[in-house]
Structures are given as C-alpha cells and as structure tokens.
Amino acid sequence: MRVVAIVPxxxxGRRILxxxxxxxxxxxxxxxxxxxDGSTDDTFSVANQHSACLVGKLRVIRQEPNQGKGAAMQRGADEADGADILLFLDADLTGLSIAHVENLLAPVKSGEKVMALGVFRGGNFWTTLAQILAPNISGQRAIRREVFLSVPxxxxxxxxxxxxITSFVMGEGLPMTDVVLKDVSHPTKEAKLGLLRGVRARARMYQQMMPFLMRRYNPKRKRKL
Incomplete structure (x- = not known):
C-alpha cells in the first residue's frame, strides 16, 4: 500500500523541520x-529547503489565503494521487520518532482498520490531559484515502x-483504533502565541469544533472497504 503523509x-517555520x-x-x-496554509512566516521556504525535496519525497504546496486546517488537509489529500493511506501529522510535534509513525500506520496497512488515531501520553501534561478527555480531537491519524475523501x-x-472525520468513521461503523504516541506532544497555543492571543485562538478553535461536538454518532454495521 502506498502511504502519503500530509502535514498541514x-x-x-520554527517547528516543522x-x-x-x-x-x-x-x-x-x-x-x-x-x-x-497562508502562513505569514517562513514556513514555505523552510519546508522547501528540506533535503527530502531534492530526492522527490517531499512536495510543499502553498495555499493562499489562509483557509483553515480542514481545507489544508483536503488539499493535501486531493494532491496525493495514487495513495492508498493518508498519514496526517501536525507540523509542531515534539518527541515524534520513526517508531511512532510505523506504529500509527500498522493497523491500517494490515487492513484490520480503516483509521488509526494517535493519542498523546506522557508528553506535555496539558496536551496529554486534553487527549485523555477528548481523544477524537487528535490531529495525528492514519486513514484510508477513499474514506477520508468520503467525509463531507x-x-x-x-x-x-x-x-x-471521527464522526463519519464511527457513524459508518467502520473499524478504527487508538494508538498511543508515548512522549509525543506539541506546544499549547498559549505557549506559541502568548497568554492573551493563545486564549483567543483556543476560543476560536473550540467555536469551530462546537458544531461537530453537538453531532451524535449514528453507528452502523461495520463494513469492509
């Protein structure tokens, strides 16, 4: 199976490498x-200078203006021609290893699951706590491309x-699993932006999540893809 990783x-620029x-x-x-996604810093140029670009493993796309994480993920999936599995990872992760990547991909590569959701444990206290309370908000996941493209x-x-994404997969009754990403984390918005700007950014994030939090799952019988 061909795997393409997408990093919105x-x-x-300071954290993606x-x-x-x-x-x-x-x-x-x-x-x-x-x-x-319409960055105002040097994210595009920094990513473009990575050595993986020289060997054709990495492609960097600039989307303007800023359209939000969902649009960035959709753009990456649309560009991933020939991929069977999409691996989504946030650009600001700390503590990520090759073993984490392989473990997250394994349940989907084996065909047992259509999605594997990566959940933080043992890294930053606050990000770990957030994912214990609400694991479905994790940005780290492996998913069959055709399933992702079916999400409206x-x-x-x-x-x-x-x-x-999680609501769709659960609503369709498709097999999924959680994979622990031990000692992986990312900075909080408050740490990246400062307290006041970070709190405002977090409030916007929760506001954008609210319509999906209010939806009820409608599990159906599991089916294979």
Missing part, C-alpha cells in the same frame, strides 16, 4: 506533502475537521 502547517525529518526517514512513508464538507470544517 500555519506559521510553523523535525516532523519532516522523521517522515523522510520512515520506511513506510512513500511521499510527503506539506501544505502551507471537510474544506469548511476548519478546526472541526478531526471531529468531522
């Missing part, structure tokens, strides 16, 4: 697409995109 990024390094070295990852209205979901 907004103003992550370690994630790209791991993906470039991961044996199961056949290609990488980084989608710069992703381009408009913005920060609600993860909940929209």
């Amino acid at each position: 990024a907004y103003n992550e 370690p994630v790209l390094d791991v993906l470039a070295a991961a044996p199961s990852v056949d290609g990488i697409i980084a989608v710069d 209205c992703l381009a408009d979901a913005r920060y609600g995109v993860e909940l929209a």
Whole structure:
C-alpha cells in the first residue's frame, strides 16, 4: 500500500523541520506533502529547503489565503494521487520518532482498520490531559484515502475537521483504533502565541469544533472497504 503523509502547517517555520525529518526517514512513508496554509512566516521556504525535496519525497504546496486546517488537509489529500493511506501529522510535534509513525500506520496497512488515531501520553501534561478527555480531537491519524475523501464538507470544517472525520468513521461503523504516541506532544497555543492571543485562538478553535461536538454518532454495521 502506498502511504502519503500530509502535514498541514500555519506559521510553523520554527517547528516543522523535525516532523519532516522523521517522515523522510520512515520506511513506510512513500511521499510527503506539506501544505502551507497562508502562513505569514517562513514556513514555505523552510519546508522547501528540506533535503527530502531534492530526492522527490517531499512536495510543499502553498495555499493562499489562509483557509483553515480542514481545507489544508483536503488539499493535501486531493494532491496525493495514487495513495492508498493518508498519514496526517501536525507540523509542531515534539518527541515524534520513526517508531511512532510505523506504529500509527500498522493497523491500517494490515487492513484490520480503516483509521488509526494517535493519542498523546506522557508528553506535555496539558496536551496529554486534553487527549485523555477528548481523544477524537487528535490531529495525528492514519486513514484510508477513499474514506477520508468520503467525509463531507471537510474544506469548511476548519478546526472541526478531526471531529468531522471521527464522526463519519464511527457513524459508518467502520473499524478504527487508538494508538498511543508515548512522549509525543506539541506546544499549547498559549505557549506559541502568548497568554492573551493563545486564549483567543483556543476560543476560536473550540467555536469551530462546537458544531461537530453537538453531532451524535449514528453507528452502523461495520463494513469492509
């Protein structure tokens, strides 16, 4: 199965390279697409200078203006021609290793699951706590491409995109699983933006998630794809 990793990024010029390094070295990852979602910093140029671009494993796409995480993920999936599995990772991860990537992909590559959701444990206290309370908001997941492309209205979901994906997979009764990403984390919005801007950004994020939080799952009988 061909695996393409998609890394949506907004103003992550200082943080994206370690994630790209791991993906470039991961044996199961056949290609990488980084989608710069209208950043105002040097995210695009930094990603373009990665050595994986020189060997054709990494492609960097600039999307303007900023359209939100859902649109960036949708753009990456549309560009991933020939992929069987999509691996979505946030651009600001810390503690990520090749083993984490391979473990997240394994349940989907084996055909046992159509989606594997990566959940933080043992890294930053607050991000770990958030994913214990609400694992479905995780941005780290492996998913069959045809399943992802079947999720409606992703381009408009913005920060609600993860909940929209999980809601669809559960509503269709498709097999999924959680995979623990031990010691993986990412900075909180408050740490990246400062307290006041971070709180405002978090409030916007929860506002965009709310329509999807309010939806009820409608599980159906499991089916194979």
